[in-house]
Amino acid sequence: MSIWEYANPVKFLRLSERVLPALWVISFACLAIGLIWGFFFTPDDFRQGSTVKIIYLHVPSALMAINAWFMMLVASLIWLIRRHHVSALAAKAAAPVGIAMTLIALITGAVWGQPMWGTWWVWDPRLTSFLILFLFYIGYVALWSAVDDPDSAADLTSMLCIVGSVFAVLSRYAVNFWNQGLHQGASLSLDKETNVANVFYHPLLFSIAGFVCLFLALVLYRTGTEIRRRRMRALMAREVRHA
């Protein structure tokens, strides 16, 4: 029994069909708890007022935007090294979800920044890095759709993902150097004594868990779609050959 068993599309689909309903339920339950608790049952911040509550969307989506790219990187490496098709398809399936997360983070950030910083957008290092990440996602998706042969598309996009990761990290440090930031430091980190105050922290954990499960569910679901689309393609190719 090893994890590589699920490189078999049939086993993967069987597993994901069993896991998916639970994942959907958990993600929606966590999101409901986190968001309702966060929006209605936490006090207003003494400086930010009620705008602080956008944290329940902004932080988890930003977190998942980066983790989605990281997941694509791992899946790309698995595809290049072990040639499991499911892995390549999972990377393909994760990209649009990552785009959505990046957009949510950018938009909620802008909505919060307007009343707080007095501007929708500043060229702050964090904001700029996210915009660059967004460009990387777009390029990745565009390359997938431009190459006809699915295997070479998986090859090329995997390499783009790996090289892109290196340059994304480089860009992160380059923009840090280039402009001073307006954005506050990390909201959550493991090595800090005080993070966000506990009243805000507990609902935030729920909403993060909700976003993580939502991301997993969406990726599993979309990977299943991609597998079936690949099967359909193979069936149609067979039909054409017989006809």
Next chain:
Amino acid sequence: MRALLLRDLILAIRAGGGFGLGLAFFLIVVVLVPFSVGPAPELLSRIAAGALWLGALLACLLSLDRILALDWEDGTLDLLATSPLPLEAALAIKALAHWLTTALPLVVAAPLFGVLLNLPAPGFFWLTVSLLVGTPALSIIGAFGAALTVGLKRGGLLLSLLVVPLYVPTLIFGAEVARRGAEGLDATGPLAMLGGITAGTIALMPFASAAVLRMALK
């Protein structure tokens, strides 16, 4: 290797358009800048360094598909892939040829165009130095993009979309060197970073490009 370099250089010169088009495009961008932001000399001198870097980058970007597209069409690329010369070396040479034919003329012309944009006097030296150090990275990263999109029908626009995010660190440090130089500040810090990026990409990118090209030719 020398034969390949000579061949690429001669092709670029004889087929025309090699230096000409890139330089002309650079000039056009530089001419368009005052039209778009207004002719006030103090404003122009403030943005000159960045505008020149951006123009050089765009001119570089425009000529990237020439690195591999023609060789792909006439089958030279397949011969290169099967030749005893490692594909990594072949791609490094092709990037070098691109740099010599496209980027080097831009570096030489940039100070001239700096006059048009009212670049402050100390900026000329730093602009040239930063372009000289930074443009090899543009060529070698561009070769990776060209390898990614070789043989694709809608390659041109996609190539730009893929390569531009990869150009971000080079542009940031390059333009920062030129800007600090033009303002009379110490520019050695970003210059070291720019040199690091160039050295790192020259050392590593040919391997990535060759891996991609092997996948694309398969």
